Structure formats: structure tokens, C-alpha cells
Amino acid sequence: MAFHHATVGDCADVAVSVPRRFAWVVFALTFGLLISDYMSRQVLNAVFPLLKAEWALSDAQLGMLSSIVSVMVGLLTIPLSLLADRWGRVKSLVLMAMFWSLATLGCAIAENFNQMFVARFLVGAGEAAYGSVGIAVVLSVFPKHMRASLSGAFMAGSMFGSVLGMALGGVIAAHLGWRVAFTSMALFGMCLAVVYLIVVRERRITAQRPCSSQGQAAAETIKRPLATLFASRSVICAYIGNGLQLFVVGSVLAWFPSYLNRYYHMNTDKAGMLSALIVLIGGGGMILCGMLSDRLCRKAPDRKITLAIAYCLISGLLLAVAFHLPPGALQLTLISMGMLVASGTCGPAGAMVANLTHPSVHATAFAVLALANNILGLAPGPLVTGMLADAVSLDHAFQIIPLMAVASALVFWYGKHHYHRDIGKLRSPGSAPAEGAAS
Structure with missing residues (x-):
């Protein structure tokens, strides 16, 4: 098949x-x-x-x-x-x-x-x-x-x-x-x-069949594929929204071993093993949330953005509640549940980027997404958390960090309101992608 x-x-x-x-x-x-x-x-x-x-x-x-x-x-x-x-x-x-x-x-x-x-x-x-x-x-x-x-x-x-x-x-x-x-x-x-x-x-993954006349006309409007990298509000929201959500993920992954050492009095090896388990839970969450997005949203692609918003809010709530609790089994359970969902935005964000950019520049588009993930999330998250920990202690810093998930949800929500129009402009024979940037 x-x-x-x-x-x-x-x-x-x-x-x-x-x-x-x-x-x-x-x-x-x-x-x-x-x-x-x-x-x-x-x-x-x-x-x-x-x-x-x-x-x-x-x-x-x-x-x-x-x-x-x-x-x-x-x-x-x-x-x-x-x-x-x-x-x-x-x-x-x-x-x-x-x-x-x-x-x-x-x-x-x-x-x-x-x-x-x-x-x-x-x-x-x-x-x-x-x-x-x-x-x-x-x-x-x-x-x-x-x-x-x-x-x-x-x-x-x-x-x-x-x-x-x-x-x-x-x-x-x-x-x-x-x-x-x-x-x-x-x-x-x-x-x-x-x-x-x-x-x-290369030839096995790039072989194509001819276009219909209408499809050919649509393809010919995209004379500048690179313009689609930033030609719509929704694709920019995908970059920014996922980057902000990974601020939370990166912060927890970087500082959780220290949290376990300070508040659970675990040795380095035990804290490292438990932190590795949290990393694996986050990786599994990426897969499960992506599969859920595709299964529930096959006939309505914009629902994937709704799910991304839900992943942000659910993870933010779970982590905020968890870090307000005293150390114990309940706290670790809620942290694990929060991290399972926290990385779930990667799938919908990746789908948005692929849908809203030209196939000939998909590698570059995902490079932009990766850059946003690092500049907005994975790089500043651990640094800001460390600065907050110096100012108010690590446990209080972890109580503040989940608020960034709300910011991520707001960005995805803004992108959702422009998604259908941006897709239409990308596919319409009558408008070039660059026009979407000015709308």
C-alpha cells in the first residue's frame, strides 16, 4: 500500500x-x-x-x-x-x-x-x-x-x-x-x-504526479516560497506559542534534579534517575498528544490549535497546583501529569508550520521553529528560573514559571482566529502568500 x-x-x-x-x-x-x-x-x-x-x-x-x-x-x-x-x-x-x-x-x-x-x-x-x-x-x-x-x-x-x-x-x-x-x-x-x-x-521521497490546472495555478502563485516562513499571523503564532510553552518545559527539566535534592533530600544519583523518568514522560507525552491531535482533528485541522491551547492550560494548572503542594507522592504525581501534557504543543505546532509554509522550504521552516523554541523557551527558561530562585527560592520560582503556559495559550488563541484565512491565502490562486503578512 x-x-x-x-x-x-x-x-x-x-x-x-x-x-x-x-x-x-x-x-x-x-x-x-x-x-x-x-x-x-x-x-x-x-x-x-x-x-x-x-x-x-x-x-x-x-x-x-x-x-x-x-x-x-x-x-x-x-x-x-x-x-x-x-x-x-x-x-x-x-x-x-x-x-x-x-x-x-x-x-x-x-x-x-x-x-x-x-x-x-x-x-x-x-x-x-x-x-x-x-x-x-x-x-x-x-x-x-x-x-x-x-x-x-x-x-x-x-x-x-x-x-x-x-x-x-x-x-x-x-x-x-x-x-x-x-x-x-x-x-x-x-x-x-x-x-x-x-x-x-532522494528520488523515492520526491517523486510527484502532475497537478490539475486549478492546482497548478495555485502552485504558480507561490513564486517566493521563503516568503511563506513569515507570511501569516498564524504561522508566527505557532513559532512563538510553542517557544513560550517550552519555557516551562525547559525550566522544569533543568532544575528538577536540584529541586529533588533540596526539598526531597535525594542524592544526586537518585535525583538524576527520577528526573530522567520525568524526561521520558515528557517525551511520551509529545507522542501521545500528537496522536490525539491527529485522531480528534482529522476533519477539522484548526481543532489542533484548540488542543494546543488545552495542553498549555492543563499543564500550567497541574504544575502550578503541584508546586504549591508540600513535597510528597501527590506532588510528584501531579508534576508527572503536567509534564506529560506540557510538551504536547509540539505536535500541533509542527503541523501548523508544515501547513502554513511551502513544502520546498519545510526544513528551513522547522529551523525557524527550532530557533524560536530555543530563543523563547529552552535557553531563557532555565536562566530566568535560576534568577528567580536566587531572589525568592527555587520552590517559589517553580510556582511562578507555569504562568508562562497561559501566555502560550493566548498566542495560540490569537493564531487560531487567523488560521483559516491564512490557509486560504496560501492556497488561493488569486493571492500570493506575501499579501497575508500585510493583512
Whole structure:
């Protein structure tokens, strides 16, 4: 059986005919490389104590080795995604995976801080655009009504990869040394990249059937595909809304181990294990909420935005109530429930971005979404929470942070009121996408 689908913004009769089994193979391999991406990125955190002891590094130097990857991702994600859209997404993905895997191998043979810093710099350069290009490839081989499920599931790979990188890296380093931990991550990535190159071919995911005359007319109006990245209010709301919601998610994930240490008096290892469980719950929530969005909203796509609003408000309420409770089983249960829903906006937001931008620039569009997620959420969230903790204590900071979910809900609500009109402008033969920006 093959999937036959048209992409919103594309002409109605343009379709990519992809066998169902091959589509899932593409998803599995692309998802696997995303896990490799985050395993290579996060294995460093597991070997911090060993590097600190062997090279006499300061905490600031260790922090630099970690943060340089995020810096490179932030700087390069959009230009590299745009290049991949033009050069070829499959070739770009394989090249990225080989690049970050070789750079991770460079980490394994580093002899001092400077060499490790250069290797981590290269890891960040290789990983910069993988998430945005990878999800564009995945969405290109599935029907559009599965976009929320696929977006949520794919983005969850970052959480699963982070947990695996830290857990496996720590175990391998404890038994075989930190150099073997880096080497293992590098070899996994290189092997998977070779399989990807053999199995996934550009022509198999881009073959199209001719358009009808009406669809052709609609397609011809989009003479500037890049304009669709910011041509509508609703797509801008998708960027901003999801970024603000991830402010809450990033804050809790970053500071929850410290919260458990301070208020539950847990040792570092136990706090880390429980925090890893919360990360896995958040990753599972991305998948489940995305699937729920697609299942309930197949005949009314704008309902996905309504669900995104609900995810924001439910998670904000659960987390706010939880952090007002005293430490205990009830608090941990509510925090887990809140984190299960908190990341649920990723699926609907991904579907909105895909629906409201031209298919030829989907990798770049998801790069913009990733940049918004980091600039508005994942980067400032932990910082602001730390500043609030210094001012009023960490438990009181966690009582304030869930209010950001309300701001996210308001942004999605504003986008919902413009969604149908923006979709109409993107598909209408009589109006170019750029006009939507001025309306």
C-alpha cells in the first residue's frame, strides 16, 4: 500500500506516492539518527566528573564544552537548513550524521581542554540543522493528516536520545573509560548514517504526479516560497506559542534534579534517575498528544490549535497546583501529569508550520521553529528560573514559571482566529502568500 497525499500549500493533486512500509523505514532511520544526535551531544554530561579529575578542569570550562554545541546549533540551524532544502535533504542528513560522528570520535582522542573544545565545536556544527531537515524528510513521506503525530513523535527523539546518551555514556565510562563512551556514540552514528545512505534515496521521497490546472495555478502563485516562513499571523503564532510553552518545559527539566535534592533530600544519583523518568514522560507525552491531535482533528485541522491551547492550560494548572503542594507522592504525581501534557504543543505546532509554509522550504521552516523554541523557551527558561530562585527560592520560582503556559495559550488563541484565512491565502490562486503578512 502507498500513501498518496497532497501538502497544504501545494497544489491539490501533487502527491508523493510512497509505500507504507518504506515510509515507516524512513521514519525509523531518521528518528534513529536524531537519537544518535542527542546521544553524541549529551554523553559529555555523563563524563563530567572524569574529565574534571583527569584534566583538572573548572566547572566553567565544563560548562563551555556543553554550551558550545547549543551555540553552534543556534547560529547555523537556519542557514544549513536552507542549504539542505536546495542541495538535497537526504544527502544533507547523511553528511551531517557522518560529520558529528567523526567529531564525536575526535572527542574520544582529545588530549586536553582545547582539543575537546574544538571537537565539541564541530559536533555542534554537524548537528545544527539535523532536527529541522529530518522532520521535513519525515513529513514528506506521510499524509498531511498525520503531521501532529509525526511532529510530536520525532521531536520526542531529542528527549529519548538525551536520556540514552547520559545513561549509556555513564555506564560505559564507568566500566571502560570516557574515551570508549565517546567512541561508542560515534560508531553508532556512523553505522546508522551508512544504512541511511543505502536505504533512503532522494528520488523515492520526491517523486510527484502532475497537478490539475486549478492546482497548478495555485502552485504558480507561490513564486517566493521563503516568503511563506513569515507570511501569516498564524504561522508566527505557532513559532512563538510553542517557544513560550517550552519555557516551562525547559525550566522544569533543568532544575528538577536540584529541586529533588533540596526539598526531597535525594542524592544526586537518585535525583538524576527520577528526573530522567520525568524526561521520558515528557517525551511520551509529545507522542501521545500528537496522536490525539491527529485522531480528534482529522476533519477539522484548526481543532489542533484548540488542543494546543488545552495542553498549555492543563499543564500550567497541574504544575502550578503541584508546586504549591508540600513535597510528597501527590506532588510528584501531579508534576508527572503536567509534564506529560506540557510538551504536547509540539505536535500541533509542527503541523501548523508544515501547513502554513511551502513544502520546498519545510526544513528551513522547522529551523525557524527550532530557533524560536530555543530563543523563547529552552535557553531563557532555565536562566530566568535560576534568577528567580536566587531572589525568592527555587520552590517559589517553580510556582511562578507555569504562568508562562497561559501566555502560550493566548498566542495560540490569537493564531487560531487567523488560521483559516491564512490557509486560504496560501492556497488561493488569486493571492500570493506575501499579501497575508500585510493583512
